[in-house]
Amino acid sequence: MRWPGGPVATALRVVEVTEPDTWVDLTAEPLPLAEVVAWATVPGCGGLAVFVGTVRDHAEGRPGVVALEYEAYEPAAQQVLSQIAGEARRRWPEIGRVALLHRTGRLAVGEASVVVAVSTPHRAEAFAAARWCIDTLKESVPIWKREAWSNGQAWSPDAHPLREVGSGGGGR
Amino acid sequence: MRWPGGPVATALRVVEVTEPDTWVDLTAEPLPLAEVVAWATVPGCGGLAVFVGTVRDHAEGRPGVVALEYEAYEPAAQQVLSQIAGEARRRWPEIGRVALLHRTGRLAVGEASVVVAVSTPHRAEAFAAARWCIDTLKESVPIWKREAWSNGQAWSPDAHPLREVGSGGGGR
Amino acid sequence: MVVFLGPAREAAGTGRSVVPGTSVGEVVASVRARFGPGMDDLLAVSRVWLNGAPADPDAPVGPDDEVAILPPVSGG
C-alpha cells in the first residue's frame, strides 16, 4: 500500500533524514535484538532500558499456543512507530537513542515480537520512557495478532480500540 | 579471597545447583549482552525487561570521562548478586529467568558495566523487578568505581552506604 | 477503495473492496450496508482512517483514496 506524495510518505522521509538516533521498523525477519542493544548504547547515556516481547506458550483460555501471526497495516504502522518515538522524545528530551521494532508474519513460541530500547543519561528516564513506548505501541499501532493454539486459532481477544499517539494516558 | 567451608562458598554452591534460571556473574570480560537477552527469553514469559548501564562520557563536575575502573570485593560481591536475584524471586514469584552481571576492571566510555534482565509472563512485573534489581544492586553490592577524566582521577562521589539486600525500600 | 484489516478482513471475507461514497462517512455506510451484522458489531469498536491517518466522517474520498477499517489492535 502506497499513497504517492501523501502524508505517510512525507512523514517517513522526514523521520529518516532528521532522526539518525531513531530506529523504527516493521519486519518479517527475526528482530535483531543484539544489534538494537549495541546501537542504542551511546557515550552520553549511562542508562539503557530494553523491553522484549516474546511469544508465550499460553494465552488466556488458550493452552498450548504453538504460533502467532502478526498482520500490520503498512506503511501506516511504521509511521505510527515513528510518531511514538517522536512523542517519547518530546516527553523525555534527554533520550539519546530510541528503537521500536515490531515483527510481522508467523512467529514460533519464544520468538521476539517486539523490541523497545531507550537510552538516557540516567536510568529513571530510560525505564519510564521504555515503559511508555511499549504501552503506547500496544494501543496505537495498527497491528493484529492471530493465535494458533492446541485446538483452534483466532484473533487475539486481548485487543485495544486503536488510540492516537499522545491522546492522553501514562508517562510524563 | 576464599573462606574455605565458610558461608560464602556454601551459598555459592547452593545457588549454582538449585537455580538454573538465575545467572549472576562478576567478570573482567565484556558483558555478553546478546547472550543474556537470548538466555532470559523463555516460552512461559512474554515480557523481558533489560537494563544496561554503560560508561558515560561525563560525570557530575568531571567532564571528559575517559575510563572507569570497577573494583569488587570478591567473592562476597557475587554472593550479594545471588541474594538480590533470590529476593527478586521472593517479591515477584512469576519471574522466569533473572540475570545480574557486573563488569570489573578498566572500562572505556560506552562499554557496559552492568546488565540486569528479568523475564515474567506479563510486562508490568518485568519492568518493576528489573528496576528493583538495578536499584538494589547499586546500594548493596560491594563494588567501587574509580573515574579517570580529562584532568584527574578519583573514586566516584556518587556512592551509597552499603545496605543489606531486602532491608526495606522499593518494589513490592 | 476500502481496506479491511485483521478481524475486519475476516468479517468482510476480503482484504479490500470498492464501495460507493464520496466521503469517509458515506463509505462506511456502504460497508455497513454491504456486509453482515458481524461487520456492524466490528465497526462499532473500529477506527476509520483515510490514507494512513485518522479522518473525520465528512472528509472527501476520491477514487485514488484509501479508507481503512481498523478493529481493536493487538500488537506488542
Add this chain to the structure above:
Amino acid sequence: MVVFLGPAREAAGTGRSVVPGTSVGEVVASVRARFGPGMDDLLAVSRVWLNGAPADPDAPVGPDDEVAILPPVSGG
C-alpha cells in the same frame, strides 16, 4: 586479617593488614588507632563485614578470619 576495599584501600595505603583484636569491634578499634584521620572519617560511613557477611562488633575474630572495611559503594 583486615581487608580494605576501594577508597578504604587508598586511605589505608594498603589492601590488607594484620592488626590486633579478638572481636570485630577490637579489630576496628585497632584500624582506627593505626591509620590516620582520613580512615576515621571513612569508618564513620563504612560497613564492616566478617568472612563476607555483615557482623556484629562483638563477633569473635580468629587468625583465619577476614574482616573487611567497606566504604560507600558505587557499582552499577
